[in-house]
Amino acid sequence: xxxxxxxxxxxQGLLVFGNVVIGxxxxxxxxxxxxxxxxxxxxxxxxxxxxxxxxxxxxxxxxFVGFALFALSIIGIVGVIKSxxxxxxxxxxxxxxxxxxxxxxxxxxxxxxxxxxxxxxxxQMLERYQKSETENNNDxxxxxxxxxxxxxxxxxxxxxxxxxxxxxxxxxSAFRVTHKDADFPWPHNCCVMDARGSPVNLDxxxxxxxxxxxxxxxYDAISGPMNTHAWGVAWFGFAxxxxxxxxxxxxxxxxxxxxx
Amino acid sequence: MCSRWVVLAFCCLGQLCADQSLKPQTVAPQLATxxxxxTTIAIEKPFCMFDSSLRPNKSYVIYLYAMKESASVxxxxxxxxxxxxxxxxxxxxxxxxxxxxxxxxxxxxxxASPPKLADVGDVNKVSxxxxxxxxxxxxxxxxxxxxxxxxxxxxxxAPDTTYRFKYVLVDSTEGIMKDQTLWSDPIKTRRVKxxxxxxxxxxxxxxxxxxxxxxxxxxxxxxLAGLLASVSSAVMGSEDSxxxxxxxxxxxxxxxxxxxxxxx
Numbered sequence: 001x002x003x004x005x006x007x008x009x010x011x012q013g014l015l016v017f018g019n020v021v022i023g024x025x026x027x028x029x030x031x032x033x034x035x036x037x038x039x040x041x042x043x044x045x046x047x048x049x050x051x052x053x054x055x056x057x058x059x060x061x062x063x064f065v066g067f068a069l070f071a072l073s074i075i076g077i078v079g080v081i082k083s084x085x086x087x088x089x090x091x092x093x094x095x096x097x098x099x100x101x102x103x104x105x106x107x108x109x110x111x112x113x114x115x116x117x118x119x120x121x122x123x124q125m126l127e128r129y130q131k132s133e134t135e136n137n138n139d140x141x142x143x144x145x146x147x148x149x150x151x152x153x154x155x156x157x158x159x160x161x162x163x164x165x166x167x168x169x170x171x172x173s174a175f176r177v178t179h180k181d182a183d184f185p186w187p188h189n190c191c192v193m194d195a196r197g198s199p200v201n202l203d204x205x206x207x208x209x210x211x212x213x214x215x216x217x218x219y220d221a222i223s224g225p226m227n228t229h230a231w232g233v234a235w236f237g238f239a240x241x242x243x244x245x246x247x248x249x250x251x252x253x254x255x256x257x258x259x260x
Numbered sequence: 261m262c263s264r265w266v267v268l269a270f271c272c273l274g275q276l277c278a279d280q281s282l283k284p285q286t287v288a289p290q291l292a293t294x295x296x297x298x299t300t301i302a303i304e305k306p307f308c309m310f311d312s313s314l315r316p317n318k319s320y321v322i323y324l325y326a327m328k329e330s331a332s333v334x335x336x337x338x339x340x341x342x343x344x345x346x347x348x349x350x351x352x353x354x355x356x357x358x359x360x361x362x363x364x365x366x367x368x369x370x371x372a373s374p375p376k377l378a379d380v381g382d383v384n385k386v387s388x389x390x391x392x393x394x395x396x397x398x399x400x401x402x403x404x405x406x407x408x409x410x411x412x413x414x415x416x417x418a419p420d421t422t423y424r425f426k427y428v429l430v431d432s433t434e435g436i437m438k439d440q441t442l443w444s445d446p447i448k449t450r451r452v453k454x455x456x457x458x459x460x461x462x463x464x465x466x467x468x469x470x471x472x473x474x475x476x477x478x479x480x481x482x483x484l485a486g487l488l489a490s491v492s493s494a495v496m497g498s499e500d501s502x503x504x505x506x507x508x509x510x511x512x513x514x515x516x517x518x519x520x521x522x523x524x
Contacts (some may be wrong), residue, residue, distance in 0.1 A: 252489075
């Protein structure tokens with residue numbers, strides 16, 4: 001009798017501890033996903049224009065799942081301490097639903113990260129950057145987003161093109177339609193700028209003299225934050241789900257053994 | 261015998277070397293990495309190429325002629341019968357298709373003190389160095405459409421086309437050609453690809469995605485199985501115990517907060 005009481009207490013203690021961890025992880029997940037959704041690097045317009053912004057959808061789901069995990073963990077703690085069978089059943093079912101949503105979020109983030117290749121951004125940059133004739137409001141919105149983002153990116157990260165400035169020379173583009181190659185072999189934001197925001201030496205930049213133009217590509221500056229975003233959502237969610245799996249199994253076992 | 265052939269070989273090599281330096285060259289790729297572009301080609305100015313023909317107390321000017329390589333079968337003459345350099349323009353020769361056109365005219369570069377290319381990193385000197393050292397054919401995108409433009413027009417070249425260039429030394433008072441270089445080697449402008457052709461297919465699935473998906477699917481299945489098992493065992497357990505409690509209703513305490521797990 002004493003042993004089974006000890007066993008019960010140990011199991012209760014473990015479940016309470018498990019739920020406390022779930023609650024804290026839920027808050028951490030919410031905070032992390034809010035951080036990603038707030039787009040600190042300003043790269044969302046690029047994703048929006050590719051019409052493949054599902055890593056943001058995964059982060060949005062993560063915000064709500066985090067809250068749900070926190071609330072459910074409190075229910076779980078109360079249910080385990082009071083050994084209330086109804087409460088625990090509610091807890092288990094709602095937890096399973098939350099589990100399913102979080103699973104969807106993780107898989108979405110991991111899968112859609114794979115679509116963000118250099119070629120995707122290259123094609124989008126060539127087709128949308130400084131496009132002069134837009135077909136409808138949606139096109140106009142996306143074009144403005146892409147143009148502003150690229151201008152900011154090239155200035156702040158001192159880079160040019162996706163793989164390098166030669167992207168502008170190898171491919172024709174919407175930019176090339178309105179800007180002649182003789183004056184703009186690449187956008188002027190690719191040039192090294194002085195303190196006032198104008199190129200240090202425009203001829204040197206146009207000729208490609210080292211030191212007067214940005215010779216590295218912007219892909220690292222784009223993929224770095226996006227990788228952090230996708231992997232942060234996917235792998236942290238995965239870790240939470242592995243822990244929640246154990247706690248849920250323990251709760252189910254506990255629930256099945258409660259006598260009224 | 262052998263020594264005579266060797267001397268002859270060296271002489272030929274010397275001639276070749278001398279001839280090589282009498283052609284316009286493109287700028288060194290270390291200096292101008294973006295050359296040739298779609299519509300421009302940057303070539304070195306003729307340093308020390310005409311020194312043997314320069315006479316003191318006379319003023320000279322250098323003309324640059326450009327033509328498409330296909331025009332060499334039609335005409336590659338840059339002077340008329342009186343040895344005067346032609347005044348052909350870009351429009352007259354259809355962009356160098358019918359013959360050479362005059363693309364530039366500038367002073368003879370200073371052979372004695374050429375620009376120091378090592379100083380190109382200095383922001384204050386780079387403009388002058390570039391101006392003295394090279395000439396960018398195709399630099400002026402507006403002169404063709406400007407009716408007030410009176411100087412030598414240097415409009416952008418055609419993409420994916422081979423061009424050849426020649427420098428001509430002209431005596432500015434007499435207006436007669438004094439010397440000329442050979443036609444340069446053919447230089448081709450860039451060719452562009454369409455962005456439609458870029459393949460955006462991501463390729464294979466990454467390892468992360470496969471791990472996450474497979475493990476989470478298995479865990480979800482195990483959870484659902486666990487739920488079924490616990491519900492069914494709870495249902496079966498309640499059927500058994502409902503049979504027992506009829507007999508033991510006096511001993512069970514309802515309000516006891518501590519749970520009583522069924523003994524295995």
